[in-house]
Structure formats: C-alpha cells, structure tokens
Amino acid sequence: MSNVIDLTALATQLDEATLRHEAATQLTGQVALDLATAYRVQAEGIRLREQRGERRVGLKLGFTSRAKMQQMGVDHLIWGELTDAMQIEEGGSLDLSGLIHPRVEPELCFITRKEINGPLSLAEAGLVLEGIAPALEIIDSRYRDFRFTLEDVVADNCSSAKFVIGALRSPQQAIDNLGVVMNFNGRPVQVGSSAAILGHPLRALVQIASLLHQQERVLPAGSVILAGAATAAEALRPGLHVSVDISGFGRTTFHTGGAR
Template identity: 35%
Template sequence: MALRESIITSLGDELYEAHVAGVTVPNLRDRNPGMDIVDAYRVQERMIDRRLQSGEKIVGKKIGVTSKVVQDAIGVFEPDFGQLTDAMLVADGATIDLGMLIQPKAEGEIAFVLKRDLVGPGVTAADVLDATEYVTACFEIVDSRIREWDIKIQDTVADNASCGVFALGMEKADPSQIELSSVAMKIERNGQLVSTGMGAAVQGSPLNSVAWLANTLGRFGIPFRAGETILSGALGPMIDICDGDHLRLTVTGGLGTCDLTFKKITGGRNERPTFLR
C-alpha cells in the first residue's frame, strides 16, 4: 500500500532539513514498513522541491547503483537516479569544506554534457552518442543523510540517490572517438592509488546507463535537456574522505583529470563558507 501523501511530505521535509542542518536521520524503511521504490521517488521529489524553493536550479541527473555488487548489497536489480542542482557543482581544483558535508565518499565517473534534448522511451546508446557534446572525468562526492550509511534502495532513492556535490574535469573529449567501455579510471589519494575501474563496469558501457535513464525518465514525461550534465555511474569502488585529503581522478581516452582537496574549515552548514573555489 502506498504511503499517505502526508507521510511523503513529512519524509521529504525531514531529509531536506537534515541536508540544511548537516545532520543524519534514522533510515526510512524501518520507520515506514511497506515503503516501496515508488514511495521513495515521491519523497525524493518533495526533497528536491524544497531545494528548488530555496533558489536552486536543476542542471542535470545522476545515475547510481550501477554495479552488480552494490545492487546485490542493497537489494535492487536496476540502477536508480537523482537530480543535480547548480548548488552541487564545484570547480575542478576546488578545496571543499568538510564542515559543509555530512559523511562524504568519493566516486570516479564519466560525465556526459548534452548538446541536444534526449527524450525516451526508445533511446539507444547510439542516440546518446549523437546527443552528447562532450564527455569528461567527473568526481561525484556522494553524501548520505541516512545515519551511518544504513541504506537499502528505498533510503538512497528517497535521499536523492545520496547526492552530495560533483566536479567536472577541464578536458572535453568527443565520445564518438572513444570506446567508452574500455577507458580506465584511477583515483589517487595524496599520491597513493586507492581505486581503479573500467568503463565496462557501468552497465557494460556508460552509454548504456545514460540510455537507461533517458528511457526510464521518458516513461514519466521527463526529458534530458540540451546543456544538462548526466553522471553515468561509478567506474570503481567509492572511497572514504578525510581532512586534508587531496584526490586526483584520471580517466584514459582523453577524458583527462579532476582534482579536489578536502579540509575541515567550518563547524557546519550554519557557518560560512559553503565551498572554497
């Protein structure tokens, strides 16, 4: 049985307020028996509505839970998705204030920036290729409002697919000149290799994951728009982040690098600044 609208609203507000305050809340699934993925997306919609009401703007989408290992761990057999807003975008080379995040982890991905609308259903990998202006290396810093990352699919979907912030590299590669399933990714922390992966880890190819999301959203009448950024999913394991860490992401095939530094500067979200550029 679907959750009542009042409960959906309350849970979306709870997650938004946790985001603003920089705190965590107990997982949603145990407090709401019978909550399903449809309920979870409705909660996500409420949470995002609150962010838009505060002045943020949608700039793209993200795909999560793309690997079989993660899907098995949280009991789901297809990826999920969340919304990206302008407030989540930080610059390549930025220093990020850890006081503005809650329990962040880093993932290396390939980002697609679109040059034309892409409307499902019926979108193929070839359609994604034709609609893409360029691809680039991307750090997604995932961050859960759910206490101690105690998540199943309902929790992460409701929490906007555990979105935190993201950064795009400076290189702009033509995807038609790259076999994206074969590119290799590595993340170095303070000069030491900590994560590796391949393009094929994302649904066989990042093109497939973007096509999946275009078709999934298309069934709900939601298009990809020209100019939007689509994060196609983690190429390898996510890694923990500590105060003072410098992370460098490198993706072969001309996709380039992306660098972020993390420092605890403020005590929380009620202090300034947000992110240092």
C-alpha cells in the same frame, strides 16, 4: 510503522539533516515506503531546494554495476537530481564540515547537446551528447551509520552531495574500457575501468532515456549526467588532494578542508 505517507514531512527530515549536517533516521523504519513513493519523496526534497534558489542541472545515475543491481534486487539503475549548488569548481575546495560522512567515487560525465525525449539505442546514445568528461562525485547519505534500503537511498536523492567535472572530450571517443585511477595526495586508492559502468558507460545513458520516457519526462539540452561509479567509493578526510586519472581521456581534481 505508519501507513500514512506525508511526503513533505519525510523530505523535510532529509532536507534538515543536509542543512544541519546531522544524520537522520532511516525512513523505512518510520513508514512503509515503496520505490515509487521514494521517488516522490525525492522530488519533494528537490522542490524544497528549488524554493531556496537552487536550479536543476541534470541527473546522477546509481546502481550502474551489474553486481550492485543483483545485490539490491533490482534490474535497472536508479537516479537522483543534480542542482547547481552541488557543483564544485574543478581544482576547487570542499569543506567537509558541511557534510555528514562524505565519500568520493570516480565517474564519467555526459553533457547533452540536445534534449532526451525518448528511448535511445546504444548507437544513438552518443549522438545526443555535446561531450564527455572525467568527473568525481561526492556522495553523503543523510542516514545514520551510512545504512539504508533501496527505498531509503532513492528518497535521499541517491546520496548525491557534490560533484566536480573536468574538461570535455569528444563524444566520439571510445569510452568502453578506459583505465580509471583515483588518487589521494598522489597515491592510488582505487583502480578500475569504465567497463564497470554496465559494461559500457553509454548503456547507462540508454537505460536512463528509457526510464525517463516511461515517466513522460524530457531531459533538456545542456544537462549533466553522471554515468555511475567506475570503482568503489572512498571515505574523505580533511587535507586531501583528490584526483581521478582516466587513461587517454583526462583528469579532474579537488581539495578537502574543514574539520571532521
């Protein structure tokens, strides 16, 4: 295992896996990778996307389940970057042949109305939002067998692939314990609650504001923030109508096509 870290080479491996739809070897099997360096690999991967014309639009949050944090031995969430090329039109189609082993999970999405430039309290968190929407995130680890360490998944942009956002609702609406049902072809495949997101989804916003402040980073107004999964993920296959219904809040959908 090498002690020399070539950020561009590692990011390129994952970028090429994405472009070729072929799984790559876990990075931690090649180099000694710590969490800070994994985020540097992630940033280099986003730079490669930007060189192709993609534009950053926000963040996806991961490990927003207390149980998942304990399982992975961390005390805070992780994040990946979202770009405009990742967004699918609501009710649109996703060609699975362009992915490796895609899965979908239901989420809540925050849209900011002003920049996040410092820590937020739970009371303040809702005040920075333009609205909140039901969302579906398609994750797709670029690693073989969907196996990875904490450092691997961060370097791989937290397995982010695609996302769908439904209609915006008022940021003043209560979201602490909403029923969440994800359906395949009209049949429930996952049932949960928004409370699975750190007990209250706005706590995810509080955490990411603090972490961004530590890095002296400002998140612009109009940013998309996927707050984290409300249930376990489900593997995708062609021919599905995928929807999430969030009680008293709304729904969003997409269809799957392509060969697997």
